[in-house]
Amino acid sequence: MPRATPTALPELVSYLEGLPEPHILFDRRYRIVAANAAYRRQFAPTGSVVGRTCHAVSHGIDVPCDQAGESCPLARARESGQRERVLHLHHTPQGESYVNIELVPLRDAQGEQGWFIEKMEPLALAQTGPGTPGLIGRAPAFQQMLELVARVGPSNASVLLLGESGTGKELVAQAVHAASHRAGAPLVVVDCASLPETLFESEVFGHERGAFTGATQARPGLAESADGGTLFLDEVGDIPLTMQVKLLRLLESGTFRRVGSTELRRTDLRVVSATHRDLKAMVADGRFRQDLYHRLATFPIALPPLRARATDIPLLAEALLARVAPRPGLRLSRAAQTRLQQHRFPGNVRELRNVLERAALLCDGERIEATHIDQALAFDAPGAMPGTGTPDLQARLRAHAGSRAALAREMGISERTLYRRLRALGTPDGA
Structure with a gap:
């Protein structure tokens, strides 16, 4: 007691x-x-x-x-x-x-x-450091988002995730699903941006044999596959207008028809959708149905951009580096972490992952330094030459009169990395 x-x-x-x-x-x-x-x-x-x-x-x-x-x-x-x-x-x-x-x-x-x-x-939806895959963070903006996820997760409410590209909307959708009583059933992803209008209907609702050229057998759609679970509509702002009314019927009644069939089918699913677009502006412009918007946005959650949670960058970087590093044990120096926190990351977590993977490939030692981060960021700089990580390596070669070792020191890289870049440029001494 x-x-x-x-x-x-x-x-x-x-x-x-x-x-x-x-x-x-x-x-x-x-x-x-x-x-x-x-x-x-x-x-x-x-x-x-x-x-x-x-x-x-x-x-x-x-x-x-x-x-x-x-x-x-x-x-x-x-x-x-x-x-x-x-x-x-x-x-x-x-x-x-x-x-x-x-x-x-x-x-x-x-x-x-x-x-x-x-x-x-x-x-169990989030953690404060690297470990199992999932949401990572402890910044106030992250915690505010996480509290909304924890509140809406156990319900059946439709959730609309709003945020810039690369903010981790699919991970948050997985967290919403995992927090629900549907967690034991499938989370089915519909990549709305990659589906042309001619394929959207058959992919989502399925089709019968002979419904169109090439339909040699009946096939259930993603809505049927999500029965009992969650349907995640990624980039929902890209759904064609002609398909929006059929999607609305599915969300309101749980019923649909396969392409080429008159049989009304039912499915029990929860909808989580995501977009980086301004759906309210699209509604005002007539590019998105207002009734569908309100059906999807029962519980909207805004995902903070990485620049709004810069204190989380060292935590995220450590977790991402463990996944993308070409060899185990690679670490970030304190100066490298600081340099990452100074960057605005318009591409958010996706960009952070790319930068870390580049820096890991540019590093020959066991610790990534700030110079490696600068080189990795230079790949995206205006005028950067693909494969060099610097705006113009050839110009530096022409201006440098010393040895290759001296040039490598000047650039803050190892000789081995310099020769890799020279080979990528096809220079004679890069062999």
Whole structure:
């Protein structure tokens, strides 16, 4: 049984002890008076938390969360008088992890909020460092987005992901699906940008044998494949107008017809869509149906660009580098991390991955330096020559009178890298 102060209700403490999810009970001064077995196993396996403040245990701080730049569910409950939910970044014996918190205020004999029950559910959708693939970050903009994902995930609401190219919209769609009761069923992706109008209908709704030239057998569409799961419409702004009305019928009624068939079929699916386009402007211009927009945008989530979460770049870079490095053990120097954080990354996380892969190929040692990052970024500079990573290597060759070793030092690269570039240019001494 958890220990509690004499004023805590024994029946309540006993009830919390039997709950499978981690729960704590604390008073209006933030002091924990009881912690159930699930909480102790997960968050305090080596010591007692009773008598300590919730913010000291969860965050390692001496003041309540709202005084340290975070959202405090107790402060919100005092204001609203009802239960509150927040997403917090908790300190645990295994390191930092995201936790969904639901706080319920309880009134004492005088009708005042005297006790607070807090339920904690670790959020497996995201992490604060490299590890298993998924959403990575801890910047405020990232946490705000993640809290919306955690809220809408368990529902059946249609979700519209809005953000620039390369911000990770498909990863967020996977997180929404994983947080739902449909997680055991398929997440089916429709790449709307790659489907011409002539193929869109048959790919999404399927077709019968003989429906068109080349249809030698019946084929179910992606909407059928997503039955029980989630249909992810990537780049939904590229759906042809003529197909938008048929998609709307599917979303509103769950019914559709295969191409070449009069039979009405049903499918049970949830829709998550994504776009980098301004759908509201497209609606105003008549390029996107207003009724379809409102059906898709039940719960819109804006994905922050990488420049709005620059503090996450070292975390993302370490995780991406582990995937793209040509050899294990390659690391980024502190100066390289700083150089990455200084870049605006108009291509967002996708561009970051490209830059890291280039830098890894340009590096001959075990540590990527800022010079390697500069060289990798130079590939995208105006006038850059493909394969050289510099605006004009031949011009530097003509202007340099010294040895190749001196030129390599001047450029901040190894001689081996210089000779690779010379071979790419077809120069005689690059052989």
